[in-house]
Amino acid sequence: MTEELLRMRGITKSFPGVTALREVELSVRRGEIHGVCGENGAGKSTLMKILSGVHPHGSYDGEIEFDGRPRAFTGIRDSEAVGIVIIHQELALVPQLSIAENLFLGNEKARRGVIDWNRTNHAAQRHLRRVGLRENPTTAAGELGVGKQQLVEIAKALSKQVRLLILDEPTAALNDDDSAHLLGLLRGLREDGITCVVISHKLNEITAIADTVTILRDGRTVETLDVAVDAVTEERLIAGMVGRDLEHRFPPRDPVAPGEEVLRIEDWTVHSPANPDRRVVDRATLSLREGEVVGLAGLMGAGRTELAMSVFGRSFGVNVSGRVLKHGREIDVRTVRSAIRNGIAYVSEDRKRYGLNLVADVKRNVSAAGLGSLARGGWVDEHEEFRVAQRFRDRLRIKAPDVLAPTHTLSGGNQQKVVLAKWMFTEPEVLILDEPTRGVDVGAKYEIYTIVNSLAAQGKAVLVISSELPELLGLCDRIYALSAGRITGELSRAEATQERLMHLMTQEVGS
Known part of the structure; x- marks a missing residue:
């Protein structure tokens, strides 16, 4: 049996008004690709932020054991020091800096306090070749497409001597060709002995690439499956994620002759x-x-x-x-x-950039496109705005503590419902x-x-x-x-x- 590299036991994490994780268990074997699946809000990203030190030791209950030793990470530097690197869904590159500068940001190759650019660019080129990129390391990161930026993030992880690479929705914004290239790269990293944890909603990719899969639902571990022996299918994963079989992925709709x-x-x-x-x-x-x-x-x-x-x-x-x-x-x-x-209403493909004001609350986002209908003498009727937002929250089943909750605290699916509510309000x-x-x-x-x-x-x-x-x-x-x-x-x-x-x-x- 392959040796265990990571064990997380009894992980419980709460935020004001909500418990995100309850007694979660996660075991990852050395040199495998481990998939983590679950609905939006199931706790996947929170669990990985605990593992990587984004949520520091003391802010959660439970234990982390990595490479046979108990760990208490108080920040990202602690986790990276032992070889755990996380790549978030929102890429963290600085677009104005070069690829090489991004690769070694915070970990600069310097001599006597002065950056050695020749050494930096040569090292960057070596890591870029490993991920299949032929770009000049002096190229600004902002000039690259999303697929290549994702590869730069992986090259950056490799520069930190990564042993456990965590990828949160790595192909969410990629086209089919870039996704296929990235999945092929992960297989290559596995052959090199690097362990990967992949969070993804694309279940076909999980079944194609993962060795084991852990399913989370409502902040709890449902089960961990071995792909080689447990006959893992998309349907099996869906049933675990939502707690029921989905005989049909689309709701029934009575055929109606369209009108004019x-x-x-x-x-x-x-x-x-x-x-x-x-x-x-x-x-x-x-x-x-x-x-x-x-x-x-x-x-x-x-x-x-x-x-x-x-x-x-x-x-x-x-x-x-x-x-x-x-x-x-x-x-x-x-x-x-x-x-x-x-x-006419338009729901953009990029809800975070064009669809929502993430720092505003749900109420303000719902009313944003139709404020004129709520105005009385040039002033917004805040009581009516609250009632409108509450009505749409109930109607669309938006999971939020209340309509005053900041929109950025909602899961992706619930953020999308807020965007829909905003435009539905314009009738x-x-x-x-x-x-x-x-x-x-x-x-x-x-x-x-x-x-x-x-x-x-x-x-x-x-x-x-x-x-x-x-x-x-x-x-x-x-x-x-x-x-x-x-x-x-x-x-x-x-x-x-x-x-x-x-x-x-x-x-x-x-x-």
Whole structure:
């Protein structure tokens, strides 16, 4: 049996008003990839922050044993000193600094108080090669894509002589190619004897890469499975995470004949702000009807988000042309205010950057897009604002102590519900949902799908943009495919399959 490297016993951690972890047990074997699964709010990240010293010894109950010795980490430096390194979901690189400077930030290679840049850059290049990056170490980190930034973070961990590498949602923001490369790198690290703990909502990746998997639910350990002997499947993991079998990943929806056309986007063309000669959306035409959920499928770079943002007040793009018609009449969507006034709402794919004010409370976020309806004589009626937020908290089952809770304290799934509540409060006729379940666990996904279905049942027209084809197939009445900025086809629910959609999404388009 492989030797145990890490043991966490009876870990209990409380925050004001909530117990995040209750008597959690975690055992990780030397040289394995250990997956940690659970719904948003299950306690995964909190457990890893305890292990890495972010939550110091004394702020929790329980014991940590690493490499056969009891440990009491009072900070990240303590855990890194024994070879435990954590890479958080929100990458911690300084964009203005070079790759080499980021790799050795706080651990500079200096002689007599002066940084040895030649030694620094050569060492950085060596670590970059190990993770498969050929970038010049003097390149600014901010010039790299998210996939390469993730690899720089791993190279940084390798520079610290890592023995246990913790990755929190490492592929959440990556495309399929970057995700595959990262998973291949983790397999290589395992062969080199480095132990990895991976937190991920992408259960297919967990089943593909992990040797063992621990499931957390409501702050407790449910079970630890050995992938080689326990017949671990996505369905088995889901059942452990949510406490019930999910025979269907999508809530039932009674088929309803869609009503009249609500919105029509006609001959829509958008040029890139960085290169005004390049069309990112090219003469696209699509329509949405009452009570209908319509999907928009496309590979990375196809122009899905660019189309959505340009329609919503021209939030993206230059030299935008084409028409937007609502109930057959052309409307003005040249500003966000005019788009909202015309009954259009847009839920961004990046909720933390564009969808929420994370330092504000739930109440203020829910009311943000519709404050005008709460104003009396130029002043916001705070009592009515509170009632509105409370109503949406109950209606969408937002898990928060109360509507005065800071939004950043909520789990990802509940933050997404707050964004939905914000736009539902504006009472739109059309909702554009861009990656509505990104970074959200399977239980919260089901609840969000239920909300989408209820919006359609109210007669709303919903456009869903998603990178997950099964999500579009399970949720949508019709699906448009986009390739290189052009609509290449439209399939009904009965016609749509992953193969047919992929064919349309990869179709070459003429000039």
